[in-house]
Amino acid sequence: MPDHVLKDGESLVTLAKQYGFGKWQTIFDDGGNSALKSKRGQVNALLVGDSVFIPAKKAKTLSLGTDSKYKVVIAVPRGVWNLAWSVDKAKCGDKVTLAGETNLPDGNLDLALKGRELESPKLPKVTVTVKAKKFSYDWTIKDVQHLKDGSPTTAFPEIHIDATTADSSVPCNVATLSVQAVSDADKQTFDKRQSWNGFTNHAVFDQKIQRFVNLVDVNLTCLKAWGGTHVDLTSAGITGTAGGCPWSGHRWARPKGLSMVPAEYHDGKTWVPLPKGFVPSATNYQAVGFYKSGTSFVGASGGTWPEPFTDYDFNSATYTSVRSKWTTQINAQWTDCFPIRRVGCASDKSVTCCRYGVTMSVAFNETTSFGADVVMLAPGALRSNAGLWFMGDTSNMPAHETGHHIDNPDEYPGGAVDPSLSGDGAKAGIDPDCIMGQNMTKTKKRHYHAIVEMTAKLVNGKSGGSDKFEAIDK
């Protein structure tokens, strides 16, 4: 007799019945199936396509006396067959049904679900109720593990979930469901301009998904610069403009020693001490960034410095190290603050299926010309602001400004505030105790909103779905 190649839904029970065996063990234990038995191990683990040797039936001769009554009992093999999922492919959150037929008596039957490529320890233990030789189990898919720990991790965008009987002595076909996840997605760019409080913010970053991690690339364009100060001397009777300072009554000024306070101003010809009785205050002097254009030093907000600044090596070990420290600081501020998960995913937090990490990677790219979105980097330890960072300033300003690149408004009075922000510490757009607030401290979930938006775009672009995502607590 030729071998029988198992078809969908067939188990050794159906074969025993088809070929007239009272016991399925007669087939499975036959020496012709020793290789198959060794390969699959158990009778409920045979797969579609497995070749089963059907042994020849042996004649059984009975000698029976006459004038007597005999009861002939024909053994019927028991088990499960036609076990099948309602769909071939699905993903976390989909509702699927596992159904099968059996000749087992009515009652409970335990089934086992197992990830083929990777173990999923959180998969449910399934007990179905057999009634009139049928049973079914409805499952909203969850807890299918798609990521294997390691360094590096290994992602499995497709996991086959094999279902069969839990009792290895009960024959059953294996029903396989392909559970899909998006583990990787190609880079896309987020590019958005929006206005808060009348001020436009241009958010730009690249994002891709690699092994369930969002890799967010922010490029900061920086320009070698110098810091100067302008001082408002109107109250000291100074009028008009001089020395290249463009504002009436203002003059370029510079400190002496370790203080930030201007000590002298340029009167158009030379540096002279501040007028007697003039007291610098928080509102009458301010730092300004200058960049070199030809032989001139041009102010970011207008005017030219009255003389050359001493040159310095922007790419010296000292200043490269500053940018390197900022890079570390920014990346730490924005990396893996919160996982991003599909809304509705009910999987355990130890399971990676719809859950994505975030790795921020910021890069300083030097430019030689001033323009929009250019950050000026200057030596010294004066007070940095949005467009001018002093390389001796240890504040968290770079991480804050990176927050703007990923589409976050300011959250302090006087900034580019979005008054519609509320909750999680924010009231009418103000939250002092966060990275976008005045104290430039912790990252909050709302600050990931653009990364979340991009996660949805990348995942749905790959899966064809329309799932929503959210930042959640770790």
Add this chain to the structure above:
Amino acid sequence: MSDTSAIAEGLRAVAAVPALLSGFGVERVTERDGLWFERLSISGGGRVHLCSNRSFGDASGEEIGCFETDLAAPRVDQLVRDVQAVLPGGPAPNLSPGDVRVTLSVIAAGARWERVVGGAPPDLEPYQPLLRTLDALAFEVRAHPLRTLAMELKLGAPLQAGEQSVPVTLTFENRGTAGYWLRNPSAFADQETEHARLWYAPQPSVQPGMTPLPPEPTYVELEPVARADRPLIWIAPQSTETRRFTAAVALDQVPYFLRAGFAGYDGADTVAGQPHLRGCVFSNELEIEPRR
């Protein structure tokens, strides 16, 4: 009714009805980065009060603390007019958190008006009549110390090129009429909010016609000669307290700027009902040239 129309009406009422003047108030809060904070307030009764926890010039040697004086009635009337002159205020500023943020607020006859000002000169311009008056008042009130802290730095030995441990004396001075508790610098563990440090930087070489790069100071922790257990020291009115430290510095054979910095931000504004002065102050600046 907008807040500007309301305050304009309130200011007219205050100017017309002397009884309403006692409730009039102007406040300027200047802050940055959670570390710098200054409040200047003027009441309708003429009381001017200034409290500062750190100089906005930072390493300027300026004293911090509280100052208080009284204005004559005509100057309060003028202040009302200065407020009227800046209404309705300027456009909304776009400040970065690194910028100094100045908040002006006014109360008059039950109407309240508040604006955050700052940024570039054009942003400040609409507020200048009031800002200049407030700057002048802040300067004036500093002549009337209530509780103040200034710090003097003295080195106990000449500095030499190379590594060395230098004796350092810090003298804390209260020019005010009231005493206060201060975090004890001899009990600090060096951290951002509580420390005593010696800052130093090589002096930039100045060439005529060329603006030098700013000094880039580094610091060392000041180690108390005798470490104290008690976290607070009492700075009595019009008195000084001196503490001795050592500083381990490494210097080249070039001229240096030096200043000491004291920060004591931790705790509340009072201790068992007594004033507790919190903030950061820098000492006088020394210019030294290490000996060979």
